[in-house]
Amino acid sequence: MGRGRRWRRKRQDWLTRDVDNAEFTLRLTRWLAARWSRHDFDVGSVLLDYARRLTEAGRREEALTALDESIQIGNKHIQDKPLRYAPNMAAALLTKAHLLAELNRVDEALSSVTGAVDIFRTLVPTDPERFEPVLFAALTSLGFWRHQRGDLDEALPAFRDAAALARKLPRDREGDQAMALHNYGAVLHKVGRSEEGVPFIEQAVEIRRELVKEDQSRYERDLVLSLRNLEQALSAVGRYVEAIEIVDELSARSSSESDQGPVA
Incomplete structure (x- = not known):
């Protein structure tokens, strides 16, 4: 054997x-x-x-x-x-x-x-300290499954509330915070509210850039995902110079990831 x-x-x-x-x-x-x-x-x-x-x-x-x-x-x-x-x-x-x-x-x-x-x-x-993190997890799952079904308008409130709770997560959960901010910003962009979505995706990118410095193999894919969504959202609101800068950053990173939706 x-x-x-x-x-x-x-x-x-x-x-x-x-x-x-x-x-x-x-x-x-x-x-x-x-x-x-x-x-x-x-x-x-x-x-x-x-x-x-x-x-x-x-x-x-x-x-x-x-x-x-x-x-x-x-x-x-x-x-x-x-x-x-x-x-x-x-x-x-x-x-x-x-x-x-x-x-x-x-x-x-x-x-x-x-x-x-x-x-x-x-x-x-x-008991906020006990239950906010669990509510965050439940909201993230709710948003993800609604998004998976294509119900973006219904997914949006769950991602919004998860993003609000993410700001209260402990420092060692920065990855989850970035995920929540990205999810909310990406769905805002997809439903035609790119102007509102850009700041959230930018915050996710900022966090993920720092995480990549700590562990590139773990976080590179997530960063590329956020960068792609940020480039699209910036282009949608006419911020082309910044969008080109993101394209340049993307071209410098090697990734085969093609999914451009939220990740949960």
Whole structure:
């Protein structure tokens, strides 16, 4: 047996044991919840972890079933105890959305992520430091999937709100900040609002130029993407001299990337 095959077998064995352990924890927690209703919350939390482990093991449909049960538990209690149950429910909705998107069920993913965004918005005022980054992630996914479907006007508000939250991200997440600014500026340009979009794309370019200095192989492609969008937006508003300067910069960079839309 080759080394690669042995590694895959070893990893699969580990994933199977991981799922088995999660199933045992879930059975125990269900037993407790059947006797004391306060343990419903614990069942919802364990189901979230169980779904994650099932996903890692490639058992996505089972993971979706676990997430649906976690969401049902949240729905049952969220009116009476919103601060206790809302975070888990929103997390389950967001996780479910990403799983659905991986299965090319984008319409269902959009419905699920919209529910997550709505809940995270209500949670942000209670603990901004905890919930703003998660709302940022949910908004970015919502905008990306709407953009993927060609619904640019609907994608725009999600990208706008994500760009606003991006400014509050910690310094070590400059890459995410640049992504959000680029997404919003690029979609503004695509819907004919290039004048508004240019400053956001310029900010994304500025950040990505600095990131390229730190790690060219990781960030060069993103910078080229922003530069291309910036050149188009500048041309659209008649700033041709600046657009030519961007073309010159692009010609100095080697990249085969051809996608010119937002990246998420």
